[in-house]
Structures are given as C-alpha cells and as structure tokens.
Amino acid sequence: MIYRTMGLRSVLLNCKNNSLKDQKILYEYSFTELFHVCLRYTQNQQDAEEVFNLAMLKIFQYIITDKNEIQNYLGFCARILRLTGIDYYKGSLSPVLYNSSLVYENDTYNSVDQAFEALEVEDIFAIIQSLPHKERIVFSMFEIDGFSHREIALELEINENYSKWLLHNAKKLLKVKMIQKGIKSYNL
Numbered sequence: 001m002i003y004r005t006m007g008l009r010s011v012l013l014n015c016k017n018n019s020l021k022d023q024k025i026l027y028e029y030s031f032t033e034l035f036h037v038c039l040r041y042t043q044n045q046q047d048a049e050e051v052f053n054l055a056m057l058k059i060f061q062y063i064i065t066d067k068n069e070i071q072n073y074l075g076f077c078a079r080i081l082r083l084t085g086i087d088y089y090k091g092s093l094s095p096v097l098y099n100s101s102l103v104y105e106n107d108t109y110n111s112v113d114q115a116f117e118a119l120e121v122e123d124i125f126a127i128i129q130s131l132p133h134k135e136r137i138v139f140s141m142f143e144i145d146g147f148s149h150r151e152i153a154l155e156l157e158i159n160e161n162y163s164k165w166l167l168h169n170a171k172k173l174l175k176v177k178m179i180q181k182g183i184k185s186y187n188l
Contacts, residue, residue, distance in 0.1 A: 015063050037078050040140040041085025043133045055084035086155050127177045135170035142167050
C-alpha cells in the first residue's frame with residue numbers, strides 16, 4: 001500500500017520519472033485495490049494476473065508519456081483493467097460467439113442489489129465467479145459496470161440480443177446459486 005508519508009500524487013510523479021521503487025509501490029497498491037476487476041473478466045486466477053499485468057503496462061506507459069495528470073487514479077485504472085479484460089476475452093473467443101443471433105425477448109431487468117444484500121462480499125464474489133465465462137462478463141458489464149446492452153454488444157463484438165440472452169441466462173444461474181445459499185426471497 002502507498003505509505004502514509006507518501007501521497008499518491010508523489011508516487012505518480014516519481015513513476016513519471018521512471019522510479020522503479022515507486023512503480024513497484026503503485027503496482028502493489030493497484031493490485032490490492034483493483035485485482036477483483038480482472039477476476040470478473042477472466043476464467044481463472046492466472047488469466048486475471050495476465051490481464052492485470054497487461055493493463056499495468058498500459059497504465060505505466062500512460063503515466064510516463066502523457067502530460068496530463070490523472071485526477072482519479074483508481075477510476076482510471078479500473079477502466080483500463082476492464083477494457084484490457086474485454087480485449088483479452090475477445091481474443092479468446094471462438095468465431096461461433098460472433099455469429100450468434102440468439103434472441104431474448106424480455107427487455108425488462110430488475111436490480112440484483114436486494115438479493116445480494118443478504119450475502120457477504122466473499123459469497124457474492126464466489127457466486128458471480130461460478131458463472132460461465134460469457135455470462136459472467138456480460139453480467140459484470142451490465143450489472144456492476146453499468147454498460148447498456150448496446151455498449152456491451154459493441155465492446156464484445158456480439159449481437160445485442162445475444163448480450164440480453166447471456167444476461168438472462170446469468171440471472172437464471174444466479175437464482176439457482178442463491179437458492180443454494182439459502183436466499184429465497186429476491187427479485188432478479
């Protein structure tokens with residue numbers, strides 16, 4: 001973690017000047033605060049670490065080369081991590097995903113917040129991680145990151161209706177998992 005005597009701005013400034021010590025501090029701080037973002041977009045710990053490292057390379061390159069100061073470091077990094085995770089996901093797709101034209105008719109979705117309130121953070125994370133990869137990514141993008149289906153379709157290069165279907169399927173699977181955890185009153 002960034003030491004109390006050293007502010008984040010100071011660490012970022014030193015990283016801009018290629019300080020390896022400060023790059024290590026910033027890397028560890030970012031890992032502690034944001035690694036969970038990578039886990040939402042990957043199938044396992046190893047892939048998440050690869051995505052994190054790829055994203056951190058982009059972040060360090062930006063810090064060193066760009067003249068603008070980063071105002072919201074964690075927000076900036078979360079966006080880079082999310083986009084890197086999406087790119088990594090797209091690189092591992094089979095062509096079948098791109099040609100899919102599955103249709104899900106119901107366009108109304110309810111929040112999952114009420115159901116998750118009864119669970120511990122670790123339980124929620126474990127339930128989401130247990131979803132199949134495609135469903136987990138769409139669920140994360142829609143429910144956690146606030147993307148619309150149109151945005152998800154553009155980012156993942158899939159059909160918008162397929163995005164809706166994947167979200168619907170993720171919610172069905174989540175209901176089953178939540179029932180297994182003992183939560184029976186919710187509205188997904």
